[in-house]
Amino acid sequence: MGEAAKAVEEMLECLLPKPHGLHGRIHEAMRYATFAGGKRLRPFLVLHSAGLFAVNRQGALRAAAAIEVLHTYSLVHDDLPCMDDDDLRRGRPTAHKAFDEATAVLAGDALLTIAFEILAHEETHASAEVRCRLIARLAEAAGSNGMIGGQMIDMVAAESAFGADDVILLQRLKTGQLFEFACEAGPILGQAGERHRGRLRDYARDMGLVFQITDDLLDVTSTAEKTGKAVGKDKDHGKATLVSIYGVDGARREAATIADRAVAALDGYGPEADELRALPPFLLDRET
Amino acid sequence: MGEAAKAVEEMLECLLPKPHGLHGRIHEAMRYATFAGGKRLRPFLVLHSAGLFAVNRQGALRAAAAIEVLHTYSLVHDDLPCMDDDDLRRGRPTAHKAFDEATAVLAGDALLTIAFEILAHEETHASAEVRCRLIARLAEAAGSNGMIGGQMIDMVAAESAFGADDVILLQRLKTGQLFEFACEAGPILGQAGERHRGRLRDYARDMGLVFQITDDLLDVTSTAEKTGKAVGKDKDHGKATLVSIYGVDGARREAATIADRAVAALDGYGPEADELRALPPFLLDRET
Numbered sequence: 001m002g003e004a005a006k007a008v009e010e011m012l013e014c015l016l017p018k019p020h021g022l023h024g025r026i027h028e029a030m031r032y033a034t035f036a037g038g039k040r041l042r043p044f045l046v047l048h049s050a051g052l053f054a055v056n057r058q059g060a061l062r063a064a065a066a067i068e069v070l071h072t073y074s075l076v077h078d079d080l081p082c083m084d085d086d087d088l089r090r091g092r093p094t095a096h097k098a099f100d101e102a103t104a105v106l107a108g109d110a111l112l113t114i115a116f117e118i119l120a121h122e123e124t125h126a127s128a129e130v131r132c133r134l135i136a137r138l139a140e141a142a143g144s145n146g147m148i149g150g151q152m153i154d155m156v157a158a159e160s161a162f163g164a165d166d167v168i169l170l171q172r173l174k175t176g177q178l179f180e181f182a183c184e185a186g187p188i189l190g191q192a193g194e195r196h197r198g199r200l201r202d203y204a205r206d207m208g209l210v211f212q213i214t215d216d217l218l219d220v221t222s223t224a225e226k227t228g229k230a231v232g233k234d235k236d237h238g239k240a241t242l243v244s245i246y247g248v249d250g251a252r253r254e255a256a257t258i259a260d261r262a263v264a265a266l267d268g269y270g271p272e273a274d275e276l277r278a279l280p281p282f283l284l285d286r287e288t
Numbered sequence: 289m290g291e292a293a294k295a296v297e298e299m300l301e302c303l304l305p306k307p308h309g310l311h312g313r314i315h316e317a318m319r320y321a322t323f324a325g326g327k328r329l330r331p332f333l334v335l336h337s338a339g340l341f342a343v344n345r346q347g348a349l350r351a352a353a354a355i356e357v358l359h360t361y362s363l364v365h366d367d368l369p370c371m372d373d374d375d376l377r378r379g380r381p382t383a384h385k386a387f388d389e390a391t392a393v394l395a396g397d398a399l400l401t402i403a404f405e406i407l408a409h410e411e412t413h414a415s416a417e418v419r420c421r422l423i424a425r426l427a428e429a430a431g432s433n434g435m436i437g438g439q440m441i442d443m444v445a446a447e448s449a450f451g452a453d454d455v456i457l458l459q460r461l462k463t464g465q466l467f468e469f470a471c472e473a474g475p476i477l478g479q480a481g482e483r484h485r486g487r488l489r490d491y492a493r494d495m496g497l498v499f500q501i502t503d504d505l506l507d508v509t510s511t512a513e514k515t516g517k518a519v520g521k522d523k524d525h526g527k528a529t530l531v532s533i534y535g536v537d538g539a540r541r542e543a544a545t546i547a548d549r550a551v552a553a554l555d556g557y558g559p560e561a562d563e564l565r566a567l568p569p570f571l572l573d574r575e576t
Contacts (some may be wrong), residue, residue, distance in 0.1 A: 017432055021437070022454065022457070023432070023461070026437055053448070080390075083393065103443070105365055105438050109361075109397075109436055110431055112397065113427050113432075117428065118422075121424060128419070136409060139407060141400050142401050144315060144402070147312055148397055149309070151394055152391070152394055153311045155390055265569070267344050
């Protein structure tokens with residue numbers, strides 16, 4: 001995963017504006033939030049889903065960069081005092097702490113905007129049809145019936161008696177939709193047709209659930225030192241998670257079952273899908 | 289202008305999701321902010337710049353809707369407590385007052401996102417190249433070197449000794465860039481070539497300055513009752529404007545000169561440009 005991270009960080013370095021002019025502070029904040037040493041999981045998924053379809057490397061890296069800045073915007077806005085009110089992210093002060101709230105709102109807006117600018121550029125793919133398909137799919141995944149809808153549900157979750165189905169819906173929107181985009185970006189860039197998109201979407205959906213359950217497990221069982229962010233927040237906020245519903249052991253078992261299903265979704269591919277196959281079991285064992 | 293407003297509002301009614309599901313609150317907030325009876329000036333510019341190039345009505349209306357939701361997002365975020373902290377917009381509570389801050393942040397994000405989704409859809413234009421050109425231009429106009437850059441400068445303006453050139457730069461980014469996009473959308477949709485884009489950009493730049501100067505004049509000379517928003521805020525916040533630099537009469541004279549120049553930029557067009565020609569003088573006389 002380190003290799004994908006390095007490649008996408010070089011691309012991000014090229015694509016994000018260098019600080020300049022009276023408004024240089026906005027560029028600084030965009031870069032501060034982006035270059036914070038994350039796992040770059042979504043770029044990893046874009047690059048390896050693209051690897052199944054002989055996609056041009058430059059195009060895959062640009063799509064990977066686009067989803068990473070979009071993911072970063074969602075973290076910056078999520079951390080705001082009026083949202084999750086987090087002071088710490090990946091072991092560093094969050095954007096509104098390092099800068100100020102207004103700059104963090106604007107930097108998030110600018111990162112969301114540049115995601116679409118990156119995809120629209122002809123260097124992403126020679127076919128404008130393909131670029132429009134990526135843009136439409138990303139907007140759908142990130143919009144009010146996707147990620148943002150999930151964040152909205154998350155906000156009302158603390159006051160609601162959520163069951164397992166509601167929690168799964170919440171996560172499929174809040175984090176799952178961007179994973180789905182990341183895994184569909186490969187077949188879209190490779191113009192590979194709906195059957196391939198469907199398989200990779202199935203993989204992404206289950207992989208995303210494993211990611212979320214293990215994230216919730218870490219919130220219960222890990223320390224802020226290890227994860228680089230505050231832990232124990234779900235319980236403090238009274239939020240239902242699959243861990244609070246199934247218990248720690250039950251959630252671990254559920255995650256293992258779903259991880260197997262995610263791997264099985266890739267049965268039609270050869271060894272070029274091995275990195276994607278390795279991810280769900282890797283997530284089961286993660287400590288950060 | 290009322291006719292353009294009515295047509296774009298019908299399109300927005302179709303394009304914005306109806307409230308549904310556990311996340312229906314996000315759709316309600318998006319609609320609350322959008323259907324607030326604004327002047328729909330940017331859609332007017334899109335529709336009339338499109339009118340110069342025999343553009344398909346459906347496509348022009350979709351581009352008009354896209355810029356209006358993008359403009360609405362910028363108002364929602366601008367009104368937040370950490371930004372301009374406004375309680376009143378178009379005579380009604382602002383989104384974070386009618387809902388809450390977190391919902392307002394998310395609704396702004398969702399409106400920005402759907403702007404690109406609308407443009408990417410094939411109903412906007414049969415050519416995906418044209419759709420990508422619109423998306424790239426809108427992202428540039430709205431991004432960190434466009435509108436958001438202008439808002440960033442605006443935030444530091446209160447503490448800076450800004451001259452007329454700095455204030456003009458600020459306005460060209462903060463409000464001018466979206467006007468430029470609106471006026472360029474016609475020639476882009478009509479595949480009319482750079483010469484036409486250049487003319488309409490010149491018109492937009494000057495029209496935008498007239499808009500801004502007359503807005504600043506209203507802030508000094510009008511009442512909250514007439515404008516539907518708080519007045520006297522620029523002075524309270526110590527912000528430099530062309531009115532504070534040139535004085536009320538000097539700013540009025542400057543606006544009249546720029547308005548003439550805006551009209552002259554349209555010299556190459558026939559009577560189909562008359563609505564655009566009428567706008568700068570209309571702005572000089574506006575009371576809201």
